[in-house]
Amino acid sequence: MNRRAWSSSLDFAVGPGGPLPEQWNRWVDHRLPYVLLAVALLLSRRADVLPLAGVTLAWLLAKDVVVPPRWRSHGITLAVWFAGTLTLASMLMYRDTVLLVFMISCFFSALKLKPAPLGVLGLAATSVMINTIGSGGPGQALSEDPELWLTVIAVQTTAICGGAMMARTISEQNEARRAALAELETALRENAGLHRQLLAQAREAGMLEERQRLSVEIHDTLAQGFTGIITQLEAAEGAERDPAEWRRRLATATALARENLTEARRSVHALRPGPLEEAGLPEALNAVAGRWAQRSSVAVEFTATGTPRPMHPEIEATLLRITQEALSNVARHARARRVGLTLSYMEDLVTLDVRDDGSGFDPARRGDGFGLTGMLHRVQRLAGTLAIESEPGAGTAISASLPAIGAAT
Known part of the structure; x- marks a missing residue:
């Protein structure tokens, strides 16, 4: 990726030729946080979190209603809004770990941060909070088992960054090929001999479609793997008084992480599932x-x-x-x-x-x-x-x- 692309956000749904449609991009930006907050509250069913949830809802509405449209995509606005959202999500999760469902929206918000290194930092911060709050918070979790938590956080952050950067690269390649195809179609009206070149570009578009399919499969594999890892780690947290069960859950989470990494590598190399x-x-x-x-x-x-x-x-x-x-x-x-x-x-x-x-x-x-x-x-x-x-x-x-x-x- 060139320096200009690295200096921008990690957003994987950029532009009309991106791998995700613009309508989906707007849905993720303006509706997904509300949906995840509502789902989290329904799963929690605790009345004592409603006041803080109300503050969170007001914070979400502030960006969409109060902030002028021309400022909403400014780097400072995005950074402030992300920091506030992550803080509120962390406070909600401290009250009830089920509310981590809402914190998932912070991953999408981090991908919007500019420049890209700030987005990586945002992803890492979100990963730290979503993985360690259930174990007593970052301080306690990282002091008790730093190797485990740092590995989980590093793998999760790297996977999401890699997926976003891969999708962005595919988006740029897709847009470049669209432009090339448009030029070929115009030239075809003047010179029928360029027809063979147009077919070649069509084959390249098919290759791009296959790359997009591969990107989706990698994402699905990683998402399922991380869900299983988090589930096992949460179960291990609840088994602190049973050392044998705690070790079993921890071993299962480690095995899942290794399986997930192996399947991702196999997908990259177009190999059959393990x-x-x-x-x-x-x-x-x-x-x-x-x-x-x-x-x-x-x-x-x-x-x-x-x-x-x-x-x-x-x-x-x-x-x-x-x-x-x-x-x-x-x-x-x-x-x-x-x-x-x-x-x-x-x-x-x-x-x-x-x-x-x-x-x-x-x-x-x-x-x-x-x-x-x-x-x-x-x-x-x-x-x-x-x-x-x-x-x-x-x-x-x-x-x-x-x-x-x-x-x-």
Whole structure:
């Protein structure tokens, strides 16, 4: 990245050619903090945090209502607003750690800070607070186990910075290719011989689309991994009086961090997911389910029907990722006691069914927080279908069907 880009913000949704649409960019800036605050309060259900939540709401409104539009994107305004938001989010989280949901918005605010080194500092500050408040605050956490917390904070900050800088680079490349394609289209009207060059640029655009897909997959892998790490660390905090359980939770968090780093490296090098490297799909899904059950203490029953046979790598990788996302959703939202996982090989289709006996939800009002949209995109990309059946109190069933394309195809 050149010096000019480094001196600006780390914002990964910049410009009309960025990897995220401008409408989404505005939504993240002006609506996401309010949504996360509301979700945090609903999860907390504590009346004693409402006064401070009211102050926080007034602070959020001040930037969107009181500050003149021409000043809202100024570096000083963004820095002051971020500092105030992080302070209020930290005060809320000290009262109830569930309110860390609202502090997640500070990561997005930090990406807007200018210059970029200030954004990195903001990300690190947010990571420090969101990871250590639940363990007594930065001072206590860093004094008791500095190696663990500094590693978690460094990995988290580096991952988010790397993702933002990668997305920004892709955005710049995307915009450059758009301009090149526009020039080629104009020249094509004057010289039909440039048609072959236009096709070459179209192929490059396809390569860019694949890079964007890879960026999303890395982000999803890291996000799930960090969620699992935080969950295990919070569980370890609650097991301080049980040394064996504390060590088990800590070992699980460390193993998750290593797995997450390995999967990120594999995605960068366009390798198959680790569980599929040395095992077939049924064995890989069984292993993933077993590790998840051990971490979440939820019973999982895996079943494979039909005659297992090697599928195209994209088919197997998609089914593995859907399994991981579905199990992650169960752990975060379902409060289930049992999960059933079935892989079925048929003549023309291979299907994956994930069922749980958890709290369920209304599919028509699920929003975008359950990762179901990402599952749908993965399945549709391979001409498959995704069916979701759920209702409050009756559990959830997810069924993904993909064409049974053999590995030799």
